[in-house]
Amino acid sequence: MGEFWPVPDILAFLGGTWRAERVVRDLASGDEGRFTGTVVFEPLEDGDGLLQRESGDFTWRGVTRPAERTLRFLRGPDGTADVRFADGRFFHGLDLRPGRHVADHPCSADLYRGEFTVRDADHWHVVWRVRGPAKDLELVTDYVRTDVP
Template sequence: MGEFWPVPDVLAYLSGAWRAERVVRNLASGDEGRFLGTVEFGPLEDGEGLLQRESGDFTWRGVTRPAERTLRFLRDQEGTADVRFADGRFFHGLDLRSGRHVADHPCSADLYQGEFTVRDEDHWRVVWRVRGPAKDLELVTDHTRADGA
């Protein structure tokens, strides 16, 4: 089957609770931070997608703070999704039918390049590479399905 695990329906796969561990590296300075938390994918009110709620603690330069974010995953075509920010702006598409997806998101002067890979039914990874005039970052997030999900 190869290195990636195909996902015929991204919303069905993501639905439920996940543990998230993220390493954030500033490639210019060498600084490294960590996020530990949970990601809940629950149904949107209209039933046409999922609401992602991520919450946990982010440690950067020895200081730990609470961190959270919300995204909307809207049903697209044949098992794929459009990912949108909480305010409805488009972020990127997501097609995991091959078990892997690459996405770009221009943000002002920065470019976010993401790679999504599915290892098996309980593990997936996102790697974002962020480049811009003042940014040179790599964010690697490993997701593990929470017990009982």
């Protein structure tokens, strides 16, 4: 097997609770922040996807605040998923069958490019690079499973 761990069914893989550690770097200013928290993937009411609830603490410029985010992972074909914002807007597709996926999300004049990699059954990693007229960011997140599915 190569450096990536194939995921035949993303919803089955993600279900449960994960610990998230994120480093946020503003590459223009040099500022760096950190998020530490919990990410829970639970079945949607209709059973056709997962609701991702992320909550924790984000420290930026020496100030720590609570932070949270909700996304929906809707079942796609052949073990893939469509990732949507909480309000239902499309965010990006996600196919981890080869253990790695690159996704783009245009947002106004900015481009978000995410690289998702799976290391094994209990570890995955995401790097978002955000470029645009007002943004030059890198967000690196490591996820570690905290429960046994």
